[in-house]
Amino acid sequence: MTGARPPRRAACLAALLAAAAVPGLAAAATLKATLIAPQDDPRLERSRVERAYLGHPTGPASDGVGVALEEGRFELDAAGHEVALDTAEAASLEAARAAAQKAEQAGAAVLLTDLSAAWTLAVADAVKLPVLNIGAADDRLRQQDCRARLYHLLPSERMRTDALAQLLVSRKWSKVLLLAGQGAADQARAAAAQASLKRYGLQLVANKPYKLSADPRERDLANPLLLTAGSTYDVVWVVDSDGEFARTLPYRTVLPRPVVGDAGLVALGWHAQFERYGAPQVARRFAKAAKRPMTANDWAAWMAGKALVALATSAPPGKAVAAAAWTQALPGLSLDGSKGTPLGFRPWDGQLRQTLLLTDGQGVVAQAPVEGLLHPTNTLDTLGADGPEKLCKAAR
Template identity: 45%
Template sequence: MIAKLVVILAFFALPVSADDVARLVYLGIEADPYYEPEPLYTGLSLKDRHRPVEGARMALRDARVLGRALGVAFDLEEVLVPAGGASAALENLRAPRPLAILLDLPPDEMRAVLATRVESDLFINIRDRSNHWRGADCAPALLHAVPSYTMLSDALAQHLRAQGWEKVLLLHGPAEGDVEQADAARTSAEKFGLDMVDERVFELTNDPRRRDRSNMALLTGGVRHDVVWLIDEQGDFGRYLPFATYDPRPVVGSEGLTPMAWHWTFERYGAPQLNQRFRKFADRDMSSEDWAGWVAVRAVMDAVSAVGGTDPTAVDTTLVSDELSVDLYKGVRGNFRGWDGQLRQPILLATHNAVIAVAPLEGFEHQFDTLDTLGADRTESQCNR
């Protein structure tokens, strides 16, 4: 049965009487648990997540001047469907044909959507960082505005190598997301010549027989290392780790110095203006997910501008071509990699209130594009698009 669609609203950069309509769709899940608070037993909620659609909305508002010049109305249709209904909703969303469908979906919904895609579909992932969507589970119709786990870990590994912090203690949780990110960290460490001196798994437990799994001094002692690379997706363990290690060592990863697509304190390349606009628009700071929603729409806008119209085939061809050049507000322009659909982009390395470095760092070179030092390169990719 076709799932009943819940259409929230549509944003128009121009009146509907404009010559052409550039239609985009945002697809998400109603009451998505990913965006629900996850209070701890004390009532604290460590993850305050917002749907990235607000970034897309602001990009649509920014499109007004371009729209007037081209005679194009940029239209964002926001659609939320019940759990399990994303793939069934596609048939109704394909007419009139959207230039792109922005996917803010959990893994099972994304897998179902990709399984029912047709040739005219073009999806932009604005949420999921998992490497397998850029690898074994990639699809010709799937682009990624949000960086992969490997891009993030590569950026951090570059910084550790540049700082001379080459002996790394890897500390991660047992959750599926932690294990996947730990795998990316190991790959990045090998790629950039770091020495992973040990790998340990923490566990939040009050069982005295397993105290070695939750005792921070025990978990970080007994091995010589320069830095602790922490992976804790939930955050309940990791928030206590800085300043609690056995030896006085920096903590990076989920706490301390963290790799991310965007940061509210970034002070270069027009970023302050973008952050100020978003803060005024959404009444909060711009997150990496907000930036992904924003840049996904910007990429479509730039493709429409390059084509000079809204022909879906021409726009989609431009989106996936090397000729696309999107201003990322991060110092360089980006486009989507032909081998896995990933948006080339710098990665910010930041604390809670400052950007410390921007990767790729100086000295890490590539024969074609230094941005391709971050993430799976063409020869490393498992994607068979």
Template identity: 45%
Template sequence: MRISLGLLLRATLGSFAALVAASAFAATNVRIAHLELETDSRYDETKLFFRGLAQPLGRPFAGAEVALREARFVGQAVGAEFALERVTGADAKALLAAIDRLNKEGVRYFLLDAPGAVVAEVAKAVRGKELLLFNVSAPDDALRQAQCQPNLLHTLPNDAMRMDALAQYLVSKKWRNVLMLEGPRPEDKLVADAFDRAAKRFGLKLVERRPFVLSNDPRQRDQGNVALLTAGSEHDVVFVADSDGEFARSVPYRTVRPRPVVGGEGLAAAAWSWAWERHGAPQLNSRLEKHAGRKMADPDWAAWMAVKAVVEAVVRTQNAPFGTVAKYLKGEEIALDGFKGNRLGFRAWDNQLRQPVLLATHNAVIERAPIAGFLHPTNNMDTLGFDQRDSRCAF
């Protein structure tokens, strides 16, 4: 069989072009790493069993996986293929070693699922490197204030945002006198202080802050007695600062007076709720539940949002170099859809994702904050959390 020289040349050139295209495509693979601790008390199975409103329902890696599946075909138009890697470490030092190794391999985007102290240590250590960290599970206000870092972004709302949302709702209901029950853990104090700040900001009155202790010690029994803790006080609502959630679940219906319970139980301020029924939320909830075999909670949504933000920035910048993608991702032009009804983007002064906050019970979303009537000169969502004038973040 005789083969035309022209056909052979065209075939050779075609193969070469395909090889070059394939090489270029492989070179623009966008890798995203998800970092987590081997042992993290926040995901202790005994805590997850109680499924308190203040608790996650599982590791948020599932949310990142759902987002990656959604992005499977999105990057093809700009020659990008997205990949997700899961990395586990014993402590901050191990996570830093993993970041260093992956960053040298070209990974620029890291989701960080760790408590606030670990997030702060990791973010400080990688300052100045060509990468972005996304905090998906630490609500600590300090990470957005004194401990902020220029390459640390937050997709999870912080304590200040959630407590401002709750305070707005209480004001709207005219439940202005609040009795606070405060737990003994450091995380409880952070939540209590955040609500104290919100109360002052929106004109609520904290009639008293009463400490509680959940203990099997007979000598401390009275300190965990809800009836005793809520007696002798004139209040409209009970706020429970309980990051663990075990005590808070016993408060509703046990108060001396018939009063609503908010905070750690009853009505909680959250980034997400499986009961949210608008803006495409049922479809997202269904995808997560099908994938992970459980309902979607705050950290799942935050991890999903972080991956989605990276994908959106890469696509909108036509798969540009990292510096251009990072600038767009943190800029004013980006418009992220978080399935909560508003255009989302990161605040320039602290890298916190600007977003609505849902006020939810176990099986219903009662309201979405910011509440109608709470206004801001430029963006009403900035009535939640630290506005630019309140920020102590100095990049």
């Protein structure tokens, strides 16, 4: 039938008209939120963005949040609410803390952070508001350094390593050569990789450090042929937070074996070439608005925006809502991330449960949890720290 409205749109329109007809419901109630991001973000330095390393951001988080709020505008109008998003930039940990306190004093009910782990903790400790982390994948934020009102949209490092380990098991690539950088970040991430190998019964045949150096005497410390010699392995797992060494590794190993980790096959929360569950439409809307492909970091920011919309529309139409009510509603949200299953926050660490995508940069090769994997309650909890192994002591 021509001219028929989609059922959801018709229902929203009816709710909007009903709200306009009832006195006292015309004025929208506002959910105030503030996004805190780094000033002169080194991750967005031009040469890094041009290289477009898998798993690294290529644009500001505000792009993803803005797309989600625009998508939810009709739903917000129908519910008699609106979301007001402010942004603040911080040049230091102290500045991030001050920005959070200023936002709280200005009436913000939720904070969004695209910051490092240390800065994120400073923000969470400075206020009594829920904080949505969209920039730090560090496992310590979900484990020993967790906070009761800290929630994570970006998948943790352990979730990503578990996803890769599951794929290796499904492919019967059981012998793993691990190459890791010597910095603190790479060592922490290498520890997560080793925990995942142990969890899924994979064999670590060798753990070798590499070092990128301009010193000619240290050139061999980053030589792929030397690093991958002397061992028998099914796959090479590279840990490189910077991205420069990892991108040179595929097709340069001594044995003709696949590379995973930070090059070759990478586990991410999102890839623009994902082709199921409405994902292409999401990627196209984002690309149209931001003039660039949607990355995993953009997806996390987009999900934070969707969480704000869901929070706002969960309240009674047109009525002012206390900040505490938003806080209480957040843990029970059910969100659509265009990954084929409803997503919600884990009660023990505040992490958003989600499917992960395994990609070579050209397309999505597989999804995790892999098919056939079992769990007593929710297979999504096979990614990352499960409830029984939690280290988080914060009461939620």
